[in-house]
Amino acid sequence: MAHPTLLLVDDEPVFLDGLKTGLALLNHHPLTASSATRALELLAQHDIQVMVTDLRMPAMNGLELIQEIRGLRPNLACIVLTGHGDLHEYDAAMALGVKHFLKKPPDLEQLHQYIGQIMAEKAPPGGRVGGLLKRIFSRG
Numbered sequence: 204m205a206h207p208t209l210l211l212v213d214d215e216p217v218f219l220d221g222l223k224t225g226l227a228l229l230n231h232h233p234l235t236a237s238s239a240t241r242a243l244e245l246l247a248q249h250d251i252q253v254m255v256t257d258l259r260m261p262a263m264n265g266l267e268l269i270q271e272i273r274g275l276r277p278n279l280a281c282i283v284l285t286g287h288g289d290l291h292e293y294d295a296a297m298a299l300g301v302k303h304f305l306k307k308p309p310d311l312e313q314l315h316q317y318i319g320q321i322m323a324e325k326a327p328p329g330g331r332v333g334g335l336l337k338r339i340f341s342r343g
Contacts, residue, residue, distance in 0.1 A: 207252035212242040214260040225311040239263035258285035
């Protein structure tokens with residue numbers, strides 16, 4: 204079964220490349236954007252299932268990006284990564300429907316599990332694929 208196409212958004216090129224490499228090794232299909240503007244372009248061009256974005260970026264931060272996306276793709280699953288998050292930002296992210304809020308650098312296995320859980324939630328209930336996804340990603 205194919206893993207979802209991910210969109211990884213971060214203004215730190217070394218971190219972004221490392222995250223892309225790590226998730227690719229876990230058989231995901233990550234696309235990368237070094238800005239919110241580029242992320243919006245990629246979202247218009249590709250069938251993205253999950254976006255993983257940095258919180259603090261220049262021009263448009265992660266929360267502003269998610270807010271913009273909600274008008275275009277309200278059901279896109281989002282995960283926020285941050286090295287500097289606080290309770291206010293956490294609450295704002297959850298209010299925008301963010302699935303997970305993780306400290307940087309994230310544990311790749313944990314991020315992989317969260318992505319799998321999101322995809323299992325999106326699968327049709329009772330379906331063969333949904334049941335398989337739930338079994339695979341509920342192992343812990």
